[in-house]
Amino acid sequence: MTSAKPSRRHDRIIIHFDYDCFYASVFEAENPALKSVPLKQIIVTCNYEARRRGLHKLQLIHEARQIVPDVVIVLGEDLNRFRDASKELYKFLEAFTWNGKVERLGFDEVFMDVTDIVDFNQSLLNPNDLKNSYFQLQKNDPTVGFAFDSTKIAGHGFANIPQTQSPMPDTNIPTDDHESLMARLILGSHLAQHLRLGLEEQKGYTSTVGISTNKLLSKLVGNLNKPKGQTTLLPPYVVPDDREVESNVTAFIDGHDIGKIPGIGFKMSQKIRNHVLSRPAEFELGLIYGGTKESVTVRDVRLFPGMGPELLEKVLGGPGTERGIGGKAWGLINGIDDTEVQQAKKVPTQISIEDSYTRLDTMPQVLKELRILATSLIKRMQVDLLEDDGDDSTTRRWIAHPKTVKLSTRPRPPLNSDGTRARSFNRISRSGPLPNFVFNLKDGVDVIVEKLVLETLIPMFRKLHPYPSGWNLSLVNIGITNMIETASDDGNGGGRDIGRMFKRQEEVLKEWKVEDRDVPPDTILEAVAESHDAISTDPSAGNEVSDCTMTGSEDVIPTQTSADEPVEWDDEEVEDENREICHECGATMPAFAMAAHERFHSLET
DSSP states (O other): OOOOOSOSOOSOOEEEEEETTHHHHHHHHHOGGGGGSOEEESSSOBOHHHHHTTOOTTOOHHHHHHHOTTOEEEOOOOOHHHHHHHHHHHHHHHTTOSSOOEEEETTTEEEEEOHHHHHHHHHTOOTTOGGGEEEEEETTEEEEEEEEOTTSOSSEEEOSSOOOSOSSOOTTSOOSSHHHHHHHHHHHHHHHHHHHHHIIIIIOOOEEEEEESSHHHHHHHGGGGOSSOEEEEOSOSOOOTTSSSOOHHHHHHHTSBGGGSTTOOHHHHHHHHHHHHTSOOOBOOOSSOOOBSSOOBHHHHHTSTTOSHHHHHHHHOOTTOOTTHHHHHHHHHTTOOOOOOOOOOSSOSOEEEEEEEEEEOSHHHHHHHHHHHHHHHHHHHHHHSEEEETTEEEEEEESEEEEEEEEEEEEOOOBOTTSOBOOOOOOEEEEEEOOGGGGOSSSOHHHHHHHHIIIIIHHHHHHHSOSSSSOOEEEEEEEEEEEEEOOOTTSOSSSOOHHHHHHHHHHHTGGGOOOOOOOOHHHHHHHHHHHHHHHHHOTTOOGGGTTOOOOOGGGOOOOTTSSSSOOOOOTTTOOGGGEEEOTTTOOEEEGGGHHHHHHHHHHHO
């Protein structure tokens, strides 16, 4: 049996955190009494008590009330509480990374690449006393860490091939560097357990965790032991071609429905499923989303006659599709995912708000929904993209300016002659520049929303749907993207903060400030005489100041050498190697100012 190599990289250790019933848990954190009652969040989620009594996500509210009459319905339009809780948990996990590779997926999932911290601690293992190992959490401080047993996995492990939980290889098992990979997965599992328990003890949130060598496998394997569990996908990940045994990766991923593989969306899985079945698959009836009645597993697809990258390219390809989509899908089917965990980002790449509808087919309805969505978008922008302006907590500044706004809709296909309607998940979109007035913090949110809807969104909508009637929408989405980061004190922004430079100029240039006020002539003469005496009697004064003349402030060129206390330049603005000295007067200044300074001297002559 030939086994496709499940990953081109075996050197990474990836941990995937999935907060258990995150949205419901946020409400339970605010009101602990809700933990004992079936809680149903509209459209999004429900807690474990509700699930135990037969409810599930994306269920209609009237259906939920029929099944559980005492269900508690909680409105969740205000996303700020979820966003704040998600950021808090994200910051907790980010604090434990060395390489900064922490990627948030939505509000309730986080990927962590802990390769460097695992490799470091693997080098510290004492092979003569593995049961009494110590995990060091900070590279420069060996006192920060925890004790653990490095001979076995923390939590659960998935293995199709029986094996011991020792980091030492079993000679009866075909391996791909089993000794090193097993040891590193064990280390990753103990770190994951430490963080998982820390989230619960310090933040009050439980999580389900998966540990493997890529994002795809770590996300999938974490689903095996929900809630409050963790699972490590154990080696071997690859077996030799001459062995009649499947790797643990193949055995694990084969049992999943093709639509459950991350990276293979609904439309892709639908095409694959229809090709394998040689007919359209049947779906459960539903308001918006429906599940398939017929499961087509990864194994069904992988072993389908002629299946491979070339066939998948024909099945999935077409106008507008990603180039090489067949090879990418074939890799995912075989557990291959070489995408990197992204570095922690201060600014999101995009922000979007959307909602689904049973029927949206009139302009008054559209106008109402656009106002609702735009209000949520502006509020979210102000939460995610504003920060306190330095030491002044009363003012705020934008840390990024999105340049593009995008409006997307999903029209419903017309009814067929028999009264049925084809399922469609196709969206149409229109993009344009985001108007600058959305960044105005003086106007209220309602004023900005009304202007955005009337001047930008409605014209975009009319270009998407030029006819006043005849359309029916099942979804509307408003998003912003093309983020341009502004300057920051840490130098990580996309430019210099000119506003702050001007705010500092009064302090920096105060020694050259001239006050516009009436002064009696005698006072001026006395001041000049005192200044002349001070210069003449100062033993440190050089001969160059004996010809000092009165000049206006516009003639003074401030430099580091023109005052007793040098002007403090921002390190990020001017580095020492970017300064030059004038050969005429000896003044030191930034290189970019030298040309203007030389012209100043030329005008004197």
